[in-house]
Amino acid sequence: MIKKYTIKYFNLSGLLFIYSCAAIQTPPGGPKDIIPPKLVRAMPADGSVYFTGGQVELIFSEYLKENSVDKSIRILPSLLEPPKIKYKGRALWVDFPDSLMENQTYIISISRDLRDEHGVQLSQGLQIAYATGAEIDQGQISGKIYYDKPAAVHLWKIKAENDLTQFYKTSPDYVTDADDEGYYSFNYLSSGVYKLIGVDRSSAGLSLDPKRMIYGLSWKGNVQLDSVKIKDGINMRIATKPRTIKLMRGEWRDQNWGKLFFSDDISNYEKLLSVRIISDSSILVPKTFLDELDEKILHFILPNPLPGDSQIVINIAAVSQGEKTIIDSGKVKMKTSMEPDTSYLDIIYPKNGFEIKPEEDRIVPLDIYFSRT
Incomplete structure (x- = not known):
């Protein structure tokens, strides 16, 4: 009750001060904010080596929308246990375990689901890399998805011969969103053979179900990263209807x-x-x-x-x-029918009332289609 009476007798300026401290908001009026949030700083810095785990801090240019944080962040390759993610204002903290694989590049992948407090999403997905060894993997695969809706790309690294045909039955090793023009890029990849599939963004991160999901395959099949570490133009088209006729x-x-x-x-x-x-x-x-x-x-x-x-x-x-x-x-x-078809033969084309226009010096054929043979 004491707290209640104290607030009651504050003057008007005091009430306004308390309100402004409770919620940081853009002053009313003025043009609508449509500028996408950007990553301003990462600590440790993006590209750091000899990373042993622990906390990574990411600072953005805008205050973030709380309910967009958890669903927008993935660690690639996947960890056995998902990392702890904390959020406050413009900052995100991602806690890595201390049991990371040796000589592995880990990527914090942030999808375009991340939005600022005004609901504006990232202009394209982000990838921040840390290596547990002496160097960051430098492989890159990029291209364009032709699709009229928001899209994402799944990437698998082929580790066994069976993976060449069965890769889609497992969760993808890497996931990234395409931008508004359909362009995507995977960075910090190690040497090896990769498979890609483009999907509707609503299916990002899920195992592929060919019977229920629409998807697009890379026109180049397998993508090999070796001495040539950058492969561009790996394009694909996502069908807007079932891929096979049934x-x-x-x-x-x-x-x-x-x-x-x-x-x-x-x-x-x-x-x-x-x-x-x-x-x-x-x-x-x-x-x-x-x-x-x-x-x-x-x-x-x-x-x-x-x-x-x-x-x-x-x-x-x-x-x-x-x-x-x-x-x-x-x-x-x-x-098969018990009885033969004894129905009358019908003309199904042309319909009643059809007119054919005669042409001078030319016989115009008329096709007639019957209801049965």
Whole structure:
């Protein structure tokens, strides 16, 4: 109660003084602050060698937004236990353990999730390096991601032959954000072979799930750092829709005719598709042709009708170009119709009321499409 009465009898200037000490804020009015925060100083200095762990202090040009700090900082390569991170005003403190690997360059990677008190994010990710040995690794891989949303890049160092094909199943060794133009850079890398993948920034740091995540692969495959320590132009494009075309469903239309429905246009790959129908342990090879009106549909016709109410399986083989799968392998199960299709034949194109304009000295063809063969 004493504290309450004391504050009550302060004069107005005293109240204003207490308020200003409680929260440091930009005076109201004036233009909106859109200047990104910058790293002003690191102690020990960026690039220090014979680093044995302990506390690193990072000072920024702006007061930082507290809830952006923890999710924006990673140590690369990853430590067995995450470091302790403290924050106050413009300063961050990162506490390293004293059990670091010998002759290893460690990187404090700060993503663009770090924001100042006005909500302005970093203009690009930061990397601050410390070496436990006598020198900092000087390897660099950089390039551009072509993508219309914020992106990040995952980098793996290949340590075993199996890693060349299975690397994406583990968490990345290094992660960095691309800037607003799509440019990225990994610095302080040791010699060796690396693999890269570009991802949407919302997936940064996660193991890759090819069935659920969109991603882009480096156009150059493996990236080797040896006597040439800087590799630039390692570009990639992130697809904005599923990377492979998939068989979605099948439809049995008559005793020897049906349709296969795909997730995307297959007109460029129609001749490469291998369709097999399994019925009563027999493997049948149908004739196939693309639908004239919908290039996501493939028709198939068997030379002889199948018995009604038969269980069949339709398999398609994967279609690839080089190492890239264009159409996934797939299969659909269905029953053949009990009765033949006795519905009337319909004209599905042109529609009722269609007009064709005659041309002088030229015969204008008219395509007519029916509802079934």
